[in-house]
Amino acid sequence: MxxxxxxxxxxxxxxxxxxxxxxxxxxxxxxxxxxxxxxxxxxxxxxxxxxxxxxxxxxxxxxxxxxxxxxxxxxxxxxxxxxxxxxxxxxxxxxxxxxxxxxxxxxxxxxxxxxxxxxxxxxxxxxxxxxxxxxxxxxxxxxxxxxxxxxxxxxxxxxxxxxxxxxxxxxxxxxxxxxxxxxxxxxxxxxxxxxxxxxxxxxxxxxxxxxxxxxxxxxxxxxxxxxxxxxxxxxxxxxxxxxxxxxxxxxxxxxxxxxxxxxxxxxxxxxxxxxxxxxxxxxxxxxxxxxxxxxxxxxxxxxxxxxxxxxxxxxxxxxxxxxxxxxxxxxxxxxxTNDIAILPSGKITPGLTFYYITKSIIEDDGNVKEFTIKQTKIDSFEVEYVSEMELNGEQIQKINIAIELYLESNLNFTFTRKLTLNRSNRGKLKQFKSMV
Structure with missing residues (x-):
């Protein structure tokens, strides 16, 4: 050979x-x-x-x-x-x-x-x-x-x-x-x-x-x-x-x-x-x-x-x-270590916690292909996702309930449907990012 x-x-x-x-x-x-x-x-x-x-x-x-x-x-x-x-x-x-x-x-x-x-x-x-x-x-x-x-x-x-x-x-x-x-x-x-x-x-x-x-x-x-x-x-x-x-x-x-x-x-x-x-x-x-x-x-x-x-x-x-x-x-x-979210109560949690909670709900029916989460303020998060159909109110409500149960209340999430998600110039997908 x-x-x-x-x-x-x-x-x-x-x-x-x-x-x-x-x-x-x-x-x-x-x-x-x-x-x-x-x-x-x-x-x-x-x-x-x-x-x-x-x-x-x-x-x-x-x-x-x-x-x-x-x-x-x-x-x-x-x-x-x-x-x-x-x-x-x-x-x-x-x-x-x-x-x-x-x-x-x-x-x-x-x-x-x-x-x-x-x-x-x-x-x-x-x-x-x-x-x-x-x-x-x-x-x-x-x-x-x-x-x-x-x-x-x-x-x-x-x-x-x-x-x-x-x-x-x-x-x-x-x-x-x-x-x-x-x-x-x-x-x-x-x-x-x-x-x-x-x-x-x-x-x-x-x-x-x-x-x-x-x-x-x-x-x-x-x-x-x-x-x-x-x-x-x-x-x-x-x-x-x-x-x-x-x-x-x-x-x-x-x-x-x-x-x-x-x-x-x-x-x-x-x-x-x-x-x-x-x-x-x-x-x-x-x-x-x-x-x-x-x-x-x-x-x-x-x-x-x-x-x-x-x-x-x-x-x-x-x-x-x-x-x-x-x-x-x-x-x-x-x-x-930089993928950590600091919450309004002072609680510190790995960013992947949000990912796990959200993932378990929005991927249940196979509609959502992939998504990322970004913390923009201490109480605000943006979820961008690629899917065949837009998330409905019931799915978003389920996510909010899970977040309140596992993390804390009064966190604000916005959901934006995208055709594709931004990747690094090497093609990697950063799943959670904190801007705080």
């Missing part, structure tokens, strides 16, 4: 084989050996950046450290300065991997990885996809992702798609006419798996439901669907499992780091403990016990070009009580 994916990384200077060998050794460590590995890697990466990275030296205020918990929390605002000011000695844009975050958190920045670190990132991805029978050199991907619309950026992504054996569907327009074309592609191509943004794939599943079609009936080669970048709700997962006829796997990661958590074959959201060290911290930057919600803070154990040490990614979550150092399990991903 011609290993075109492996070859494309090799041509670009990423030592994939060496990285795969190291990852295999880390995976094979016992629990006792892993404790020593993680402590050594934490100490090694911090000492490296304190010695070789002026940006990190300034952040820490010293070239020495004694206590891990005394190290500062790195946030996205710290990183919003020119990349060359943040690189370690010996690294330039000519010998590193450079990319830009999507900006879905509202704080985009350019980041870098050394080439070995990036090879490890890909090794980690390959390892986890392989758990579900996916081979990056041979499996054919149906890709629901955004794509740059400028000529050069578009052609670069198309080339990457070719080298990675994937066909990319447009997600900026997912009208029934476009979804019908996607359906025909599945009829005529031996796709092995689906990968992409949750909201777009959910829309495709709803289209199949409306047409009374099971995907495996028309594309029997399809094995698994892996969703990423947006929240996956339990009822959406159930719908996709029914209409696709395959397992739905939940992926969680950020571009500047790696895969953070990936659903394993036991249905657990297993945290990447091979290339990352993941902490869940309280407001005083102290680790919380497993089972308690806190801020997700991550250290990249191998990135020497750019420090990501105790880096706050902007999400909150909960580690399962049964987690171990070698096998942490993400029990719950609560959402972005």
């Amino acid at each position: 011609f290993r075109i994916f492996d070859l494309s990384l090799l041509i670009n200077g990423f030592p994939l084989k060496k990285a795969q060998n190291e990852l295999d050794k880390i995976v094979a460590l016992s629990n006792e050996e892993y404790f020593e590995f993680i402590e050594n890697k934490k100490r090694e990466i911090v000492n490296y950046h304190l010695e070789n990275n002026p940006f990190y030296q300034e952040l820490v205020g010293s070239k020495l450290f004694n206590n891990w918990n005394d190290l500062p929390i790195l946030n996205k605002k710290n990183l919003q300065k020119p990349l060359f000011e943040r690189l370690s000695k010996g690294y330039t844009t000519k010998n590193i991997y450079v990319n830009k975050t999507s900006g879905s958190s509202g704080e985009p920045f350019i980041f870098a990885k050394d080439k070995y670190c990036h090879a490890l990132t890909w090794s980690s991805i390959v390892h986890r996809f392989a758990m579900h029978g996916i081979n990056f050199n041979s499996s054919y991907q149906a890709r629901f992702y955004g794509i740059p619309l400028d000529f050069i950026g578009n052609k670069k992504e198309r080339l990457k798609d070719f080298l990675s054996r994937r066909y990319r569907f447009p997600i900026f327009d997912l009208s029934d006419k476009v979804l019908e074309k996607i359906l025909i592609k599945f009829q005529n191509n031996p796709f092995d798996y689906i990968n992409g943004y949750t909201s777009s794939i959910v829309l495709f599943a709803k289209y199949l439901e409306k047409k009374n079609i099971i995907l495996t009936d028309i594309c029997p080669t399809i094995k698994v669907c892996i969703v990423t970048s947006e929240m996956l709700f339990a009822d959406d997962k159930k719908l996709m499992e029914k209409q696709f006829g395959i397992p739905i796997i939940n992926e969680y990661g950020v571009s500047e780091l790696d895969l953070i958590a990936f659903e394993n074959q036991n249905g657990e959201w297993q945290v990447n403990a091979e290339t990352l060290f993941v902490e869940v911290l309280d407001e005083n930057n102290n680790p919380v016990p497993n089972g308690i919600s806190g801020r997700i803070v991550i250290t990249s154990l191998f990135n020497k070009a750019h420090p990501f040490i105790r880096y706050e990614i902007g999400d909150t979550g909960v580690l399962d009580e049964k987690s171990t150092l070698k096998k942490p399990i993400l029990k719950t991903l609560v959402g972005r």
Whole structure:
């Protein structure tokens, strides 16, 4: 078999084989050996950046450290300065991997990885996809992702798609006419798996439901669907499992780091403990016990070009009580820390609370395809939705009753029907946003 994916990384200077060998050794460590590995890697990466990275030296205020918990929390605002000011000695844009975050958190920045670190990132991805029978050199991907619309950026992504054996569907327009074309592609191509943004794939599943079609009936080669970048709700997962006829796997990661958590074959959201060290911290930057919600803070154990040490990614979550150092399990991903609503009573609630309440009512009959919620004032919210028919007074009254029951009274909601919802320039759908 011609290993075109492996070859494309090799041509670009990423030592994939060496990285795969190291990852295999880390995976094979016992629990006792892993404790020593993680402590050594934490100490090694911090000492490296304190010695070789002026940006990190300034952040820490010293070239020495004694206590891990005394190290500062790195946030996205710290990183919003020119990349060359943040690189370690010996690294330039000519010998590193450079990319830009999507900006879905509202704080985009350019980041870098050394080439070995990036090879490890890909090794980690390959390892986890392989758990579900996916081979990056041979499996054919149906890709629901955004794509740059400028000529050069578009052609670069198309080339990457070719080298990675994937066909990319447009997600900026997912009208029934476009979804019908996607359906025909599945009829005529031996796709092995689906990968992409949750909201777009959910829309495709709803289209199949409306047409009374099971995907495996028309594309029997399809094995698994892996969703990423947006929240996956339990009822959406159930719908996709029914209409696709395959397992739905939940992926969680950020571009500047790696895969953070990936659903394993036991249905657990297993945290990447091979290339990352993941902490869940309280407001005083102290680790919380497993089972308690806190801020997700991550250290990249191998990135020497750019420090990501105790880096706050902007999400909150909960580690399962049964987690171990070698096998942490993400029990719950609560959402972005900036996706929080402050109510007139002073109550603070995750924005997804509104989404859950509203979703359970307005999607009951399949009329509403998707929707977003925006908090415009402390007591005012705007709901924009795409549907075949406009919401009626009875449905809106049900939502108001549920909101009063679960949250508080005297909240004002307006509902606006749209033909399409605004997405980011990468095609992501931000489901809740507070303007307060």
